[in-house]
Amino acid sequence: MHAWPASEVPALPGKGRDLRIHDTATGGRITLDPGPVARIYVCGITPYDATHMGHAATYNAFDLVQRVWLDTKRQVHYVQNVTDVDDPLLERAVRDGQDWTELAERETALFREDMTALRMLPPRHYIGAVEAIPGIVPLVERLRDAGAAYDLDGDIYFSVDADPHFGEVSGLDADAMRLLSAERGGDPERPGKKNPLDPMLWVAARPGEPSWDGASLGDGRPGWHIECVAIALDHLGMGFDIQGGGSDLAFPHHEMGASHAQALTGEHPFAQAYVHAGMVGLDGEKMSKSRGNLVFVSALRRDGVDPAAIRLALLSRHYRSDWEWTDQVLADAVERLARWRAAVSRPDGPSADALVEEVREALADDLDSPAALAAVDRWAALQGAEGGTDEGAPGLVSRTVDALLGVAL
Incomplete structure (x- = not known):
């Protein structure tokens, strides 16, 4: 599966700072030192309704991670999946009377278009669940043969008791896990399971469903969590730097994925840091497909909204915060974009050397994009009030905003 084209990232003078990021597993900030090649895996979409602002906010956060690392003169090995076969996709296809493969292909194509418009840096490897199946099957067989998985009426389940580190990613107790499992695709009430929390690795073929x-293992299709594990292990290996996604993936998805990988390899941890973006709401509720309260990037673009303004709206909120999308959030972003473009359009201005370092420091400090925007705001205000004599300043500000924030002025 192909990703989307990469926008050029301008080189800045000097060198960026190492990233300090909030790790869900430890509950605090850690400083990552990836070495010359930083490795990141971000969970992708299930392509039946893309791309709403919740998606965009999540991928914006991990695009910032890439940009901070690139500014430290590292290479970035970024992997993202597409869950192009799963229950929600199949259910939507049946509801709408569509072929599930056509639905997945159409929504994935739209997602690519949105990511391109928002200038999100693409993954090096963009892998669909279906194309990963040849690598998934042997992993499930290995888990079963090692006693870490078992058969239940043809379905293969992972035994969470096989991993002594199970529970360390989310830090939740068993009762909380059981509630979230029921809400987020698990089946804790199914009779015959060894542990209510055990997730499915392989779904035996069902009538009317692809297999x-x-x-x-018999005919069937992969479970949700093992898909990401197979792709991450194949392209990144154990102990990669960041496992990323929305906060609703901490449990069960990232918890289960870590346990799958740790049981398979006998190594710990699966990832050095588990990083989660907050939820975006609309009208007082989390923006989600199940509720239908979605604001789509493609719809805003069709209405003539500049993608740079959409990106600035996302950047105006800290990636870990839960926040509400409103017309005012977008209006403020449109106005900010106009101010910045006016400021850099002048032939000279106040020195921007300090601004570069302010933006670097803000983003290295747990991706504090609101602080980074405030620094650019201050330069733009000074430009408007006093101007300056540094002929290189407007260009340096443009390159800084482009390289570190992904916004083309």
Whole structure:
């Protein structure tokens, strides 16, 4: 599966700072030192309704991670999946009378268009669940053969008791896990399971649903969590730097994925940091497909909204915060974009050397994009009030905003 084209990232003078990021597993900030190649895996969409502002906010956060790392002169090995076969996708296809593959292909194509418009840096590897199946099957077989998985009426379940580190990613107790499992695709009430929290690794073929040859597992399709594990292990290996996604993925998805990988390899941890973006709401509720309260990037673009303004709206809120999308949030972003463009359009201005370092420091400090925007606001205000004599300043500000914030002025 192909990703989307990369926008050029301007080089800035000097060198950026190492990233200090909030790690869900430890509950505090850690400083990451990835070495010459930073490795990140971000969970992708289930392509049946893309791309709403919740998606955009999540991918914006991890785009900032890439930009901070690139500014430290590192390479970035970024991997993202597409869950192009799963219950929600199949249910939507049945509801709308569509072929599930056509639905997935159409929504994935739209997602690519939105990511391109928002200038999100693409992953090096963009892998669909379906194309990953040949690598998933042997992992499930290994878990079963090692006693870390079991058969229940043809379905294969992972035994969470096989991983002594289970629970360390989310830090939740068993009761909270059980409630979230029921809400987020699990089946804790199914009779016959060894532990109510055990997730499915391989779904035996059902009438009317797609299935693939699972060798000794029988015909079927992969469970949700093992998909990401197979892709991450194949392209990044154990101990990669960041496992990323929305905060609703901490449990069960990232918890289960870590346990799958740790049981498979005997190594710990799966990722050095588990980083989660907050939820975006609308009209007092989390923006979600199930509620239908969605604001789509593509719809805003069709209405003539500049994608740079959409990106500035996302950047105006800290990535870990839960926040509400409103018309005013977008209006403020449109106005900010106009001010910045006016400021950099002049032939000279106040020195921007300090601004570069302010933006770097803000983003290195747990991706504090509101602080980064405030620094650019101060330069733009000084430009408007006093101007300056540095002929290189407007260009340096433009390159800084482009390289570190992904906004083209």
